[in-house]
Amino acid sequence: MWTARRILKELADADHRRAILTHFWKHADATHRQVVQAHLAKELKFREETIRKMQPEKKAELLASRMGLPELEQFLEMGLMQYHTRDKSEMMAAFLDRWGVPHENGSIEVDDYTPPTADQVRDAVKALDYDRTDVMIYLATAGLLMADAWRDATWPVVDEMMQES
Numbered sequence: 609m610w611t612a613r614r615i616l617k618e619l620a621d622a623d624h625r626r627a628i629l630t631h632f633w634k635h636a637d638a639t640h641r642q643v644v645q646a647h648l649a650k651e652l653k654f655r656e657e658t659i660r661k662m663q664p665e666k667k668a669e670l671l672a673s674r675m676g677l678p679e680l681e682q683f684l685e686m687g688l689m690q691y692h693t694r695d696k697s698e699m700m701a702a703f704l705d706r707w708g709v710p711h712e713n714g715s716i717e718v719d720d721y722t723p724p725t726a727d728q729v730r731d732a733v734k735a736l737d738y739d740r741t742d743v744m745i746y747l748a749t750a751g752l753l754m755a756d757a758w759r760d761a762t763w764p765v766v767d768e769m770m771q772e773s
Contacts, residue, residue: 610748612684629668632687706732723757729765
């Protein structure tokens with residue numbers, strides 16, 4: 609089972625992890641950022657004000673250092689979502705086009721579509737020329753955030769790609 613923590617730990621290298629978690633700090637709403645600041649302040653024994661004044665990249669490092677905390681899982685998921693919708697929309701659009709899923713710049717805006725099958729996911733991975741790490745993170749995240757049929761189609765392919773590495 610792929611969780612946000614596992615994706616960040618096993619699939620993302622340090623640069624990807626930093627980029628993903630920086631997206632949380634730059635693009636998540638203020639309420640969610642404040643909740644994470646409070647958790648980090650408590651865990652690290654810092655004042656919240658100290659963390660609030662840090663640059664997003666530094667806060668991303670602190671969040672990465674505590675990503676094992678179960679109460680931070682939903683915020684890690686938000687970071688993954690922000691990263692993909694803001695930085696990887698071209699790649700997401702290419703995959704969705706390949707699968708015939710209607711989207712707006714990589715973002716699915718309708719409920720009536722057929723999710724891809726595992727074979728369609730495998731075919732797209734072979735046909736599209738994107739960084740392998742980015743693809744694995746995307747597929748694992750799609751399964752995590754979209755659940756059910758997406759999970760059944762994407763997670764086996766991620767597992768196969770991991771075994772090939």
